Structure formats: C-alpha cells, structure tokens
Amino acid sequence: DVKVTQSSRYLVKRTGEKVFLECVQDMDHENMFWYRQDPGLGLRLIYFSYDVKMKEKGDIPEGYSVSREKKERFSLILESASTNQTSMYLCASSDNRGGLPQGTYEQYFGPGTRLTVT
Amino acid sequence: AQRVTQPEKLLSVFKGAPVELKCNYSYSGSPELFWYVQYSRQRLQLLLRHISRESIKGFTADLNKGETSFHLKKPFAQEEDSAMYYCALSARGGYQKVTFGTGTKLQVIP
Structure with a gap:
C-alpha cells in the first residue's frame, strides 16, 4: 500500500517567514x-x-522552490510567505516503471497541508 | 499547452438517477485521461483512467477524441458517490506532468 505522508496537516505562518513543507x-x-x-x-x-x-x-x-536530495523526500519551500499563498498543499508521487507508456501512471496523494499565512 | 475544462462546479442528482460529469480537454499530442475523486475528509485518489478501460464503482468514461471529451458516467447514482471529482490529463509518452480541471462537486440527494 503506497503511503505518501506530509509533515503537517495544519500550519500557520506569518508574512515574510520561510516555510518548509515536507x-x-x-x-x-x-x-x-x-x-x-x-x-x-x-x-x-x-x-x-x-x-x-x-x-x-x-x-x-513563482514564490516557491523545491528540493529533492533523496528519492523518497520532496520539499516545498516558500522563501518569504505571503497571504496569497494561503492554500491547501498536496504532495503526490507516481511510478514510471511497469511497462505502461509514460504519462499513464496513477498519482498517489498525501493528506494535504493546510497553510495559513497571516 | 494542456487544458482541462469541467464546466460544472456543482452537480446535484437524486439517488438512482443517471450521472454525467463533463470533461473536455485541449491537447495537441496523444493524451492520457484520468478521473480522480476526493471524498469528504479523505485524500485525493484515482477513480479510473482511460488506459485501463475499466469500470470502477459503476463509473465509466469514454475518450472521444473527435469531441475532445472524457465524460464520467454512472447509470444509477448512490449517496456514497457524493464527492469532488477532478478530470486530469497528461501527455502519453512524456513526463508525468498532469493538468487537472477545476473539479465538479457531485451531490447525491437521498
């Protein structure tokens, strides 16, 4: 059973803060x-x-960057959070092996992180 | 460029009535189409995809390249079908970049 986990379900940050979603x-x-x-x-x-x-x-x-240092981990970075980045953030993963054409594989989603920037 | 259009934000049907959730796409290459579903308080998950040609939970979808559509259908709606449905498109043979539509909320009235 595929498991995609996200570091936080809810996050509240202030404008201008650097935010990491894992x-x-x-x-x-x-x-x-x-x-x-x-x-x-x-x-x-x-x-x-x-x-x-x-x-x-x-x-x-725009306003985001990412980091993937290890295969299993993908980080989203908000360099300077703004109120218009208040949103639900979803992470997903997919395979590309198994003999199917590329582009046809299912995406598996995490539970989401609801970020509020005040 | 890839584009997916779901014209209905909300679709309300009575239990036992037929359901059709519309999806139209724009893509110049060879598309792969998906339907994803999000039930209340659950994570987004795949419902069905064109390449599998299967029926899941009574739902089917046919790719119509002439009309560039991939409508989701079910002959008899059930209350447990109430959820948010997203149509999605990716490029067959390309990277796994997927473009999602804006979603349709299906409400099945008892």
Whole structure:
C-alpha cells in the first residue's frame, strides 16, 4: 500500500517567514509533485521532480522552490510567505516503471497541508 | 499547452438517477485521461483512467477524441458517490506532468 505522508496537516505562518513543507513516499517512486488546491481553481502544479536533484517548474512556480536530495523526500519551500499563498498543499508521487507508456501512471496523494499565512 | 475544462462546479442528482460529469480537454499530442475523486475528509485518489478501460464503482468514461471529451458516467447514482471529482490529463509518452480541471462537486440527494 503506497503511503505518501506530509509533515503537517495544519500550519500557520506569518508574512515574510520561510516555510518548509515536507513530503515523504515509501514506494520508491521516481516522480514527485507539489500542487496547491484552491476552491474554484482545482489543483495547480507548482513543481515536479522526476529524479533525485532534478526539478521542473509547473504552472505556478513563482514564490516557491523545491528540493529533492533523496528519492523518497520532496520539499516545498516558500522563501518569504505571503497571504496569497494561503492554500491547501498536496504532495503526490507516481511510478514510471511497469511497462505502461509514460504519462499513464496513477498519482498517489498525501493528506494535504493546510497553510495559513497571516 | 494542456487544458482541462469541467464546466460544472456543482452537480446535484437524486439517488438512482443517471450521472454525467463533463470533461473536455485541449491537447495537441496523444493524451492520457484520468478521473480522480476526493471524498469528504479523505485524500485525493484515482477513480479510473482511460488506459485501463475499466469500470470502477459503476463509473465509466469514454475518450472521444473527435469531441475532445472524457465524460464520467454512472447509470444509477448512490449517496456514497457524493464527492469532488477532478478530470486530469497528461501527455502519453512524456513526463508525468498532469493538468487537472477545476473539479465538479457531485451531490447525491437521498
């Protein structure tokens, strides 16, 4: 059973603080993702990583950075938190082995971190 | 560019009535389509995907390349189907970047 865990369920930070959101998966997945989920906007991809130390910008990378030093861990960093970054943050992972075409694999999601920036 | 459109924010149906959640996409290459579901207080999870051609919990979805649609259907809605549904698209053969729609909340009325 795939497990994707996120370090916090709820987080409250002040404007200007540096914020770290941690995500760990235990299934040796190659790909990891960070999304934010907002009502009416759905899920929007912030960054993804397809290998250790590799990262790609998603659709809304501004104000965020990521780090993937180990295969199982993918961190999202808000360098200077702002109120418009108040949101639910979802981490996900997916495999890319198993004989299926790339792009067809299921994503496994963590429970989410609800971040409030005041 | 990849785009997924779910035109309905909320869909309310009576128990036992048919359900159709609409999803249209825009992508110039070969798409792979998914439906994800989020039940109350649970994490987002895969419901079904085009490549598997399977029916899950009575739901089916057919990829119509001519109409660029991947609508989710179920003949008889059940109360436990109430949830948030997201349609998603990725590029077959490419990286696993997935674009999600804005979601449709399905409310099944007893």
